[in-house]
Structures are given as C-alpha cells and as structure tokens.
Amino acid sequence: MINDFPQALTIAGSENGGGAGMQADLHTLFAEHVYGTSVLTACVAGNSYGVHVIHKLPIDFINQEFKDIADDFKIKASKTGMLADANLINAVYKNYTKYDLGPLVVDPVIASNHGEMLLENSAIKTLKRKLIPIADVLTLNFYESQKLSGIQIKSDQDMKQVAEVLQELGANNIMIKGKNDNANRKVVKDYVLLKSHHDFWLSGQYYPTHHKDGTGDTLSAAITANLAKGMDVKASIIEAKSYVDDAIKHVINVGHKLGPINHYVKFQK
Numbered sequence: 001m002i003n004d005f006p007q008a009l010t011i012a013g014s015e016n017g018g019g020a021g022m023q024a025d026l027h028t029l030f031a032e033h034v035y036g037t038s039v040l041t042a043c044v045a046g047n048s049y050g051v052h053v054i055h056k057l058p059i060d061f062i063n064q065e066f067k068d069i070a071d072d073f074k075i076k077a078s079k080t081g082m083l084a085d086a087n088l089i090n091a092v093y094k095n096y097t098k099y100d101l102g103p104l105v106v107d108p109v110i111a112s113n114h115g116e117m118l119l120e121n122s123a124i125k126t127l128k129r130k131l132i133p134i135a136d137v138l139t140l141n142f143y144e145s146q147k148l149s150g151i152q153i154k155s156d157q158d159m160k161q162v163a164e165v166l167q168e169l170g171a172n173n174i175m176i177k178g179k180n181d182n183a184n185r186k187v188v189k190d191y192v193l194l195k196s197h198h199d200f201w202l203s204g205q206y207y208p209t210h211h212k213d214g215t216g217d218t219l220s221a222a223i224t225a226n227l228a229k230g231m232d233v234k235a236s237i238i239e240a241k242s243y244v245d246d247a248i249k250h251v252i253n254v255g256h257k258l259g260p261i262n263h264y265v266k267f268q269k
C-alpha cells in the first residue's frame, strides 16, 4: 500500500531552542509513531531564557509549502501553532480549506511561556473569524481562554462558559487548560467540552517545575498524532494529556532557565 503510514502536519513557528513550537510538535509526532510534516510560518530566535527575535516567512513561500505537502503526502490530521499575524492566519485558512489535510487541531498560540507576544493583538479578530470556526479540536491555555472569550475565569463554571462561547464560534471540541502557574497548587484541572455536548474534567497532579516549555504545543501535537492514527477525539485528548503529564513529571536537564519537557518519556518506560 502506498502512503498508508500515519502522517500528520504541523503548521507552526520554529523555536530554535527546541522546547516549544514546531520542534516540540515534531518530537511529539515522532514519539507517538506518526510521520511529521511541516509548514513553517515564522522563526523565533530564543532559548530557555526567552524569545529574542521573530522573523515571519513570506506568504508565497507558505503557499508553496502547503502545495508540496498536499501533492505528495496523505495527511490524516493537522495542527496549527504560532501564526504571528492576520495575514498568516488568512493564508493558513485558505490553504487548509483548499486541500485535504484531515481534521484540524487549533492551538491558538498568543504568548510564549516567558510572556513574549507571538501573535499580534490585531490578529485576534481574524483568529476568531477564520480559524476557530474550522477547528475540530481547540486547545486553549488559561490566558488564551480569557482573551478569546472575553470572560474572566474565576470558577469551574466560568471555564464551562468559556468553552460554550468558543463552541458557538464554530469549534467542534474544546479543551480549556486550567491555571498551572502557582507553585503552591496541588492539582491542575482541564475541562473538555465535546461536539456531542458531553463534557468532562481531566485532573492531574501539579508539578512545581521550571521544565515546562512547550507543554501546550506538545499536548496539541499529541492530540493530532492520535487523530492521525484513527483514535476518536475523546480518546485522543485523554492519551495526549497522559503523555504530557509523564513528560512534565520525568524531567530532563536541558537548558538553564525555562527548560523543555521530556518528549522521550515513552522510550524510557
């Protein structure tokens, strides 16, 4: 059989430190036994100390990357990461809807783990109008959830309301990641609202670690990998959460400050 090995596409920015961005996505797809292809949107120069320079790629080049992927590979699932501005979001929308690239996981990267902006503020409207309505799975961290819904999250009920607002914008399945920035916390609680309106919480132990760069990218890439292998959305999310949990728990000592999580954890077991 030609082209039957599970293949996925990451549409994202490069983070040359390797902990987040496209590098985290490709590490994750590899660990999940899925062949990873990529459409590079922007390059970030940085490391575990922070983001230093951002360079966006030309739209013509991005169009060509999509064409080359579509001409050759059988993509079973795709994901988006850093898209930088409204022009890039529009280009990704046009290309994704033009080709057959499987279900789409949207990780609306707005800021880095260090707090630097990775998406221009003026692009939020385009993100909501173009990308969120075509998301099969939308994963949002606490900050992105508040920014995109306009709701201040103070309770579990607020997280549920955010998910409903985003589902009304057109996303099928929503995962809202709970607050995970307080060293005294014991548990992290993520909330999932499925297309069927079935909902559930995913609770896990909180690890007070500095090795947490790329947790969001890794989670969305693992969901994408699972979808590419034919798993359903619920199972894809549950397995992905368990992988990220393990990758945070089993620290690797790389970098001086905000280091990467352990994408190798599956090979070490």
Ligand SMILES: Nc1ncnc2c1ncn2[C@@H]1O[C@H](COP(=O)(O)OP(=O)(O)OP(=O)(O)O)[C@@H](O)[C@H]1O
Pocket (backbone or CB within 6 Å): 020, 111, 112, 113, 140, 141, 142, 177, 178, 180, 188, 189, 190, 204, 205, 206, 207, 208, 209, 212, 213, 214, 215, 216, 217, 219, 241, 244, 245, 248
């Ligand atoms: N310190 C931690 N301990 C346990 N789980 C965590 C921790 N940090 C994040 N997680 C989990 O990792 C997953 C990714 O969540 P997160 O909120 O970090 O995404 P993100 O903010 O988009 O990513 P990043 O932190 O890389 O910017 C979620 O399931 C979250 O609950």
Ligand SMILES: Cc1ncc(COP(=O)(O)O)c(N)n1
Pocket (backbone or CB within 6 Å): 012, 013, 014, 015, 020, 021, 022, 044, 081, 082, 109, 111, 112, 113, 118, 213, 214, 215, 216, 217, 218
């Ligand atoms: C190129 C790039 N893309 C994404 C992120 C954030 O990823 P995460 O939310 O997983 O920290 C990043 N720091 N750099």
